[in-house]
Amino acid sequence: MTDVAERAAAGFRTRYGEPPAGRWAAPGRVNLIGEHTDYNDGFVLPFALPLRTVAAAAGQDGARWTVWSELSDETVTFGADEVAEPGRVTGWGAYVAGVVWALRDAGHDVPGARLAIASDVPLGAGLSSSAALEAAVLTALVDLGGLDLPAERQPRLAQRAENVYVGAPTGIMDQSAAIRCRDGHALFLDCRTEEVEHIPFDLHAAGLAMLVVDSHAPHRHADGEYAARRRSCEAGAARLGVPALRDVGIDQLDTALARLDDPETRRRVRHVVTEDQRVLDTVALLRAGRVREIGPLLTASHVSMRDDFEITVPEIDTAVEAALAAGALGARMTGGGFGGCVLALVEVDAAEAVADAVTAAYAKKGFPAPGHVTVLPAGGATRLD
Ligand code: GLA
Numbered sequence: 001m002t003d004v005a006e007r008a009a010a011g012f013r014t015r016y017g018e019p020p021a022g023r024w025a026a027p028g029r030v031n032l033i034g035e036h037t038d039y040n041d042g043f044v045l046p047f048a049l050p051l052r053t054v055a056a057a058a059g060q061d062g063a064r065w066t067v068w069s070e071l072s073d074e075t076v077t078f079g080a081d082e083v084a085e086p087g088r089v090t091g092w093g094a095y096v097a098g099v100v101w102a103l104r105d106a107g108h109d110v111p112g113a114r115l116a117i118a119s120d121v122p123l124g125a126g127l128s129s130s131a132a133l134e135a136a137v138l139t140a141l142v143d144l145g146g147l148d149l150p151a152e153r154q155p156r157l158a159q160r161a162e163n164v165y166v167g168a169p170t171g172i173m174d175q176s177a178a179i180r181c182r183d184g185h186a187l188f189l190d191c192r193t194e195e196v197e198h199i200p201f202d203l204h205a206a207g208l209a210m211l212v213v214d215s216h217a218p219h220r221h222a223d224g225e226y227a228a229r230r231r232s233c234e235a236g237a238a239r240l241g242v243p244a245l246r247d248v249g250i251d252q253l254d255t256a257l258a259r260l261d262d263p264e265t266r267r268r269v270r271h272v273v274t275e276d277q278r279v280l281d282t283v284a285l286l287r288a289g290r291v292r293e294i295g296p297l298l299t300a301s302h303v304s305m306r307d308d309f310e311i312t313v314p315e316i317d318t319a320v321e322a323a324l325a326a327g328a329l330g331a332r333m334t335g336g337g338f339g340g341c342v343l344a345l346v347e348v349d350a351a352e353a354v355a356d357a358v359t360a361a362y363a364k365k366g367f368p369a370p371g372h373v374t375v376l377p378a379g380g381a382t383r384l385d
Helices: 004-016 093-105 128-145 151-166 173-180 223-239 250-258 264-288 291-308 312-326 348-365
Strands: 022-031 044-058 064-069 074-079 113-121 185-190 194-201 209-214 329-335 341-347 370-373
Touching: 004 022, 004 044, 004 064, 004 093, 004 113, 022 173, 044 128, 044 173, 074 093, 093 128, 093 151, 113 128, 113 209, 128 151, 128 173, 151 173, 173 185, 185 264, 209 312, 209 348, 223 264, 223 348, 250 264, 250 291, 250 370, 264 291, 291 312, 291 329, 312 329, 312 348, 341 348, 348 370
Parallel strands: 064 113
Antiparallel strands: 022 044, 044 113, 044 185, 064 074, 185 194, 209 341, 209 370, 329 341
16 A cells, blocks of 8 residues: 555645645554553553554635545535534544634634545554544644644643544543654653653664554443543542542552442552552663563553453453463553553564464454554654655
């Protein structure tokens, strides 16, 4: 298939009869560790994938936005009325209209624009194709309009597009990863202060590879379950009298758990508090250059998501168990849960054998075959030309 940036430019020329003024790319992400901690004001450690969404764009007169996407080969057009209030544009166009809405709502004078979107980020695989789309469109509009919106303020705005316009109650991790990640690094983000530290994550130098297994599990009730987990966490924080679960330190965990009578809330709280600590421990190991030692933390994160947060599914657990049995140093589900992808940290020479072991375990259980790819950390949203 032609390069994604080429496809965006070609789509633009076919649709609008002239070349674009520029192209902007934003990546999908995986999260190394720190799951469901972002909306608890905690810590996350995602990195950007080399798979990207590209927006080829140019201005147009008036408050009008026209967007073509190669995925559906559809063109969506909207004007000031549709972005005056959330929810008027639906489907994939809502992510684009949501960005325009959020920019205007924050007082920016958003230029009218024509856009053509192409993407290598698979949909529904838990790799944040929606944040990649939001970030590509946002950076395009910011540049085309010369808007005063530095990169560190862009994730919050893209998150508002998703929370308020699209109506998905997600945290700030995915948009931060799509915008702020750096090549060769994982992004250590404090989701309360939005401070970041770029942590060197040189798998190659350590003789390691990161295998991403796409579980191909259908997302079962993912939206409703995500919202329910968020509500449980907020209820737990309220019961404990803290602004967010981030405020419960690991050394206060036992006392905190003893104050909660609902066993389900206890499990949810335990996941979040221990997961925040695992992010901090992973960062400490990476800062010390001890990359291969992070494996057990990844696996412990998976066990916590499986048993305490209860967001894994049989395909995902099968992939993790098979990867570990085949020699992975650590493995975990990445992303919101109920499907999506598994990360396995492997010796570079073992990547294929681990992938084959997962495929064999799937076949034995009669699951449709999984996909897999090895990845290195890539950079965040950027203007290509
Ligand atoms: C989804 C959300 C993120 C985050 C993860 C779980 O990807 O979009 O904000 O909550 O789930 O860590």
